[in-house]
Amino acid sequence: MTTRPLPDFPWDSLAEVKARAQAHPGGIVDLSVGTPVDPVPAGIRDALASVSEIPGYPATHGTPALRTTAVGSLGRRYGVEGLEPDAVLPTIGSKEAVAWLPRLLGLGQGDTVVIPELAYPTYEVGALLAGADVIRADGLTQLGPQRPAMIWLNSPSNPTGKVLGVEHLRKVVEWARERDVIVASDECYLSLGWDAEPVSVLHPSVHGGRLDGLLAVHSLSKSANLASYRAGFIAGDPKLVKQLLELRKHAGMIVPRPVQEAMVAGLTDDEAVAAQRERYLRRRLVLRKALQDNGFEISHSEAGLYLWSTRGEPALDTVAWLAERGILVAPGTFYGPAGGNHVRVALTATDERIDAAAERLNS
Ligand SMILES: Cc1ncc(COP(=O)(O)O)c(C=O)c1O
Numbered sequence: 001m002t003t004r005p006l007p008d009f010p011w012d013s014l015a016e017v018k019a020r021a022q023a024h025p026g027g028i029v030d031l032s033v034g035t036p037v038d039p040v041p042a043g044i045r046d047a048l049a050s051v052s053e054i055p056g057y058p059a060t061h062g063t064p065a066l067r068t069t070a071v072g073s074l075g076r077r078y079g080v081e082g083l084e085p086d087a088v089l090p091t092i093g094s095k096e097a098v099a100w101l102p103r104l105l106g107l108g109q110g111d112t113v114v115i116p117e118l119a120y121p122t123y124e125v126g127a128l129l130a131g132a133d134v135i136r137a138d139g140l141t142q143l144g145p146q147r148p149a150m151i152w153l154n155s156p157s158n159p160t161g162k163v164l165g166v167e168h169l170r171k172v173v174e175w176a177r178e179r180d181v182i183v184a185s186d187e188c189y190l191s192l193g194w195d196a197e198p199v200s201v202l203h204p205s206v207h208g209g210r211l212d213g214l215l216a217v218h219s220l221s222k223s224a225n226l227a228s229y230r231a232g233f234i235a236g237d238p239k240l241v242k243q244l245l246e247l248r249k250h251a252g253m254i255v256p257r258p259v260q261e262a263m264v265a266g267l268t269d270d271e272a273v274a275a276q277r278e279r280y281l282r283r284r285l286v287l288r289k290a291l292q293d294n295g296f297e298i299s300h301s302e303a304g305l306y307l308w309s310t311r312g313e314p315a316l317d318t319v320a321w322l323a324e325r326g327i328l329v330a331p332g333t334f335y336g337p338a339g340g341n342h343v344r345v346a347l348t349a350t351d352e353r354i355d356a357a358a359e360r361l362n363s
Pocket residue numbers: 034092093094095096098120154157158186188218219220221227231232
């Protein structure tokens with residue numbers, strides 16, 4: 001494997017504009033990162049503490065309760081069928097899983113990973129860490145006769161909030177099956193559908209009863225406010241999951257035991273997920289209206305945690321314009337060349353900060 005140079009970490013380049021936003025007399029409204037701000041639900045904190053006396057190493061595969069709870073939650077919340085508990089593998093958040101998945105699946109030089117045109121930067125990083133090539137494409141026709149080793153899907157999308165319909169997902173899965181291509185679906189925003197209902201790649205309407213070649217990557221960061229705990233899992237094709245498990249046992253990629261217990265609580269508590277949705281829904285309505293009333297157009301954004309917004313000018317000009325008002329957002333260029341005229345506005349700030357942003361936009 002030859003590891004290729006990684007790109008600079010994009011958020012580091014925001015330091016100067018962040019300082020400008022921080023100088024606003026009313027303080028910064030930081031909407032540049034999708035980091036949760038609402039407290040971790042009490043039941044999850046209690047679960048974490050309830051096993052904190054256990055001294056031994058945890059299992060890489062997680063507790064049996066964690067695996068069955070994950071299967072139950074995917075079934076209840078998203079209609080996932082046909083998944084065996086053994087085909088669930090806890091991960092230390094999903095960023096780690098995204099960054100190492102191509103490598104752990106044995107991809108390397110000569111392999112190609114397809115990522116969305118506008119994508120969470122870690123898909124590219126993961127391919128580069130494996131020594132593989134990257135193609136940005138949203139449609140199969142763009143790929144022509146090429147046979148990639150793996151395709152990343154991300155619905156709802158970060159950054160655009162776009163939702164891929166069942167038909168689209170099914171076509172990708174069928175195309176990939178015919179060519180023995182792995183489909184990895186990053187579903188960390190699946191609980192946050194607003195104007196469209198996101199569908200898992202593990203839903204029977206997509207996979208038609210067969211999980212071979214399919215992996216779904218899930219995270220509790222957004223649905224249960226657990227970003228600080230680092231809690232995610234991969235589920236899908238039992239053979240692929242077993243392969244990942246065996247490698248991860250050697251590599252020491254183990255989710256801490258208290259976090260495993262917290263995950264069980266988070267995957268059980270549907271009311272907490274619904275309450276968190278309500279908070280984001282309110283923030284979304286306030287911000288969307290303020291942006292639209294003040295010269296912004298919002299593209300896609302039918303689901304997820306972001307408003308993909310444009311003033312029809314280069315992204316960095318919009319970032320600077322907002323920073324003058326004390327609002328920090330991410331330029332669309334962080335996510336791919338097609339993001340040149342957009343900025344990504346996150347819904348992850350307190351109600352007070354979201355209202356402050358709206359007031360500044362309106363004045
Ligand atoms: C599309 C996408 N995938 C994965 C992640 C990683 O989330 P975590 O590592 O907290 O599970 C993020 C984080 O923002 C994301 O936007």
